Amino acid sequence: MRRFVGMAILVLSAVALAQAPMQKDLDARLKRLEMELRCLVCQNQTLADSNAPLAEDLRREVRELANSGKSDADIKAYLVARYGDFVLYRPPLQSNTWLLWIGPFALLAGGASIWYAIVRRRRGGDDDPSTSETAPAEAVARARQMIYEEP
């Protein structure tokens, strides 16, 4: 009897130990997923951070979907179908979001080209020695002559 109990404990703990890392993997995966989903009630919090009752319900849904073998993409699609793209912290690149994705780079490129144009105009095509920052050598020599040598 004692031997049987001992065996049983051994087997059960082996099962528990084997399941622990799986559970850990799932928890990490859920955590990562919930960090990318927005809580609809407190809108600047992720689903992982929010204590709102709806966030709890949605975490429960996400967990159940994950347990039933759904992929991350499936789970996101499930939420998007109900709450729209707004639930995603990383909006998808599509016709109504391209400005959002391209805009900052376009502004940066625009600013850079204006800056480049201004710099080029200042550097080149400006021969007037009175405004150019480094005077030509002959002008400097002439100026020296005028200052130090009496005519």
Add this chain to the structure above:
Amino acid sequence: MKTWRLLVPLAVFVILLGFLWVGLSLDPREVPSPLIGKPAPSFSLATLHEPAKTLSSADMKGQVWMLNVWASWCVSCRSEHPLLMQLAKSNVVPVVGLDYKDKPDEGRAWLAENGDPYRVSIVDRDGRVGIDFGVYGVPETFVVDKQGVIRYKQIGPVTADALERKILPLVRDLQKS
């Protein structure tokens, strides 16, 4: 040439002002529902007053109806309640109440106290049907057409303005078609 160049920053500023102005008039709490124009999610839930009976989405097919999400714990539901009572009295459109994440006794007590505008109320104890409908706050109200397609969603309490200008004209239109 010179004056033209001076106008550029002004133009940029005016455009920016336009964006900010539009931004002020948007309510960030109103998340547009992706369900508009899509078939209403199917459900089958016990009714509030007779828990042995159920109401399913199929029972409502063939008529224009409204789904009002409410709860006894919901404060702003009280502000729309008189309007729903009036609507019920006018008998224009059946309203189904979805008692969302509520204790059934408290839901029944609330209706007994404030009046019951609903053709029937159904109990969504764990909020699952609410999630299927994309509910993220109470109250919310949906208008569903004869084919079972969601045509309109009111986020927050129904106002007299929304009822007169949007909901009732839409309901009449849908009833004709």
